[in-house]
Amino acid sequence: MNPKTLYDVIIIGGGPAGLSAAIYSCRNRAKTLIIEKGLMGGMINETEKLDNYPGFPDGISGMELTSLMYQQAQKYGLEDTNDTVLAIKPGPSGHFDVTTSEGKFTAKAVIVSSGSDKQKMDVPGEKEFTGRGVAYCATCDAPFYKDKHVAVVGGGDTALYEALHLAKFASKVTVIHRRGEFRATPFVQEQARKDTKIEFLMDSVVEAIEGQQFVEKLMIKNVSSGKKSELPVDGVFVAIGLIPNTGYLKGLAELDGQGMVVVNDHMESSVPGIFAAGDIRHNSIRQVVSAAADGAIAAVNAKHRIDQS
Numbered sequence: 001m002n003p004k005t006l007y008d009v010i011i012i013g014g015g016p017a018g019l020s021a022a023i024y025s026c027r028n029r030a031k032t033l034i035i036e037k038g039l040m041g042g043m044i045n046e047t048e049k050l051d052n053y054p055g056f057p058d059g060i061s062g063m064e065l066t067s068l069m070y071q072q073a074q075k076y077g078l079e080d081t082n083d084t085v086l087a088i089k090p091g092p093s094g095h096f097d098v099t100t101s102e103g104k105f106t107a108k109a110v111i112v113s114s115g116s117d118k119q120k121m122d123v124p125g126e127k128e129f130t131g132r133g134v135a136y137c138a139t140c141d142a143p144f145y146k147d148k149h150v151a152v153v154g155g156g157d158t159a160l161y162e163a164l165h166l167a168k169f170a171s172k173v174t175v176i177h178r179r180g181e182f183r184a185t186p187f188v189q190e191q192a193r194k195d196t197k198i199e200f201l202m203d204s205v206v207e208a209i210e211g212q213q214f215v216e217k218l219m220i221k222n223v224s225s226g227k228k229s230e231l232p233v234d235g236v237f238v239a240i241g242l243i244p245n246t247g248y249l250k251g252l253a254e255l256d257g258q259g260m261v262v263v264n265d266h267m268e269s270s271v272p273g274i275f276a277a278g279d280i281r282h283n284s285i286r287q288v289v290s291a292a293a294d295g296a297i298a299a300v301n302a303k304h305r306i307d308q309s
Helices: 016-027 042-046 062-075 138-145 157-166 186-194 288-308
Strands: 006-012 032-036 079-082 085-090 096-100 104-112 116-118 149-153 172-176 198-201 204-211 215-222 228-232 235-238 242-244 274-276
Touching: 006 016, 006 096, 006 288, 016 032, 016 042, 016 062, 016 104, 016 288, 032 104, 042 062, 042 138, 062 288, 104 288, 138 157, 138 235, 149 157, 157 172, 157 186, 172 204, 215 235, 274 288
Parallel strands: 006 032, 006 104, 032 079, 104 274, 149 172, 149 235, 172 198
Antiparallel strands: 085 096, 096 104, 116 242, 204 215, 215 228
């Protein structure tokens, strides 16, 4: 791959939104490059089973779905590289220079679909015990906790799915949530409550993580009563939210208060020629199906813009 090549479209991020954009862009005969800093497919690779993606009544794993999408995009001529984007800068002739840790690429339009990173609790012990009892991916690490007691922190779909997966291995799973009610969809809540291995600790937060070489206990505070307690566990999985990967857009495109990219109905940002799709765009519902739709919309409108310029 030659960094001096002028691409029609550069897509930043190879998750469902980026791969969907790639399929549509390549099928429109636009010379397209995806820049992905990690594993192609993004965080959805960590999802053991998607039950709500249309067309798969028995569900499909996140890794299988994105692998199929990647193969489909490659079939139509997608180019890709494993790299980290550092900056985007408007260049001459309406083009954009995309600077990465390895070099610079140029495109007529850019689609940003770089997703999010998992939010940390930022409590004492979290950093020190990461990889030694603190984890962020049950699909990746659940087998290490066979017949052990683990906690999951969070109250959304991701947290309860993590708990359900962990319950296949652990002897006990305690879900800790700062509110009295979950944010997860009713279906996921019903599944979690049916599992006899899963218990719930509501109105509670983790104030610290303690242990010797590995996690041994969590220091818990009840936010309603103020009462503090200890919860002996062998591990804790954190699933409290996501932080958008939009640092390289600050000062360039309009972002909302959470760092999400503000877009119009065409998925175009405040900078003409820069589009955003998936979890990082303002008001996203953060579902794979909507991310794929965003990617398609962005790609079609990016090509329209290129053809009209």
